Amino acid sequence: MAMKSKVLIVGGTGYLGKRLVKASLAQGHETYVLHRNEIGVDIEKVQMLLSFKQQGAHLVAGSFNDHGSLVNAVKLVDVVICAISGVHIRSHQILLQLKLVDAIKEAGNLKRFLPSEFGTDPARMENAMEPGRVTFDDKMVVRRAIEEAGIPFTYVSANCFAGYFLGGLCQPGFILPSREHVCLHGDGNQKAIYVDEDDIATYSIKSIDDPRTLNKTVYIRPPKNILSQREVVQIWEKLIGKELRKSSISDQEFLAIMKEQDYAEQVGLTHYYHVCYEGCLTNFEIGDGAEEASTLYPEVQYTTVEEYMKRYL
């Protein structure tokens, strides 16, 4: 059997990053996690890194301000997965990855790079609205740098993180489901795709040694999790044994409210608009040059929306 690749996770203490570390270890990869000098005395991060070490990961000291340290870290492994922040209401550092791309180019040994994507496919968002298009534009800048450098890649388009979208019944600004009321986007019938963050990590790690995903985009579309907001609400109503009161917000009202928010909020709301009103995640077929994760890896028992939502009971 082929050797499993050695993996470096960058951004390993993050919301998705910590799940990538766990999945990499669980799938038997020798796993390295970048320990950035800048985290200093952030006790939560340091404790998390130590817990990774206890679980068998190697910690590698490095910094985005120290090119040589990144090159040395990359030279230790076959695959780099970056999960650096890209949500404006938390932090958005997507372009810092250009430094990582430079380091990977210089190291010259990498078999695969998975940049921090894990959302809507930015290549399909050339007509996205301001200001949220910055996320897609920045991710495309990183893609171009990767491809110009000839670095082998896989782009993971993970659709909606379940924690944000299911937790809030698809309403921006909410991450716990109400037992009383929900506001629907228009008629609430536009389909989106919800994926448990641990499953995103599992599928991402599965893809790294797979020749079928080399230089391709992998969309994660678990068939049972392609649902409209109304269908998500119905699942929740069944779980709590009660119907919610429903109101609705039109696309024009949504956009008007969006314009009154601060910049970071507007970026997030733009993304919700494209997903919930335009159906940008489901309005295309997966074509040549791309793959679908649950088809490639049918052995993964992914978490269904209903299973995921039970945690909120």
Ligand code: NDP
């Ligand atoms: P986080 O906000 O949790 O941050 C991840 C890590 O980024 C941090 O733990 C840190 O890593 C690193 N980081 C943050 N700031 C800096 C900095 N200044 N310099 C260097 N490293 C820094 O990220 P998420 O997990 O929320 O996002 C990861 C990816 O997932 C992004 O591409 C994002 O766009 C996408 N995403 C998609 C969603 C969806 O619904 N599809 C929802 C949320 C995110 P460390 O300290 O360990 O080095």
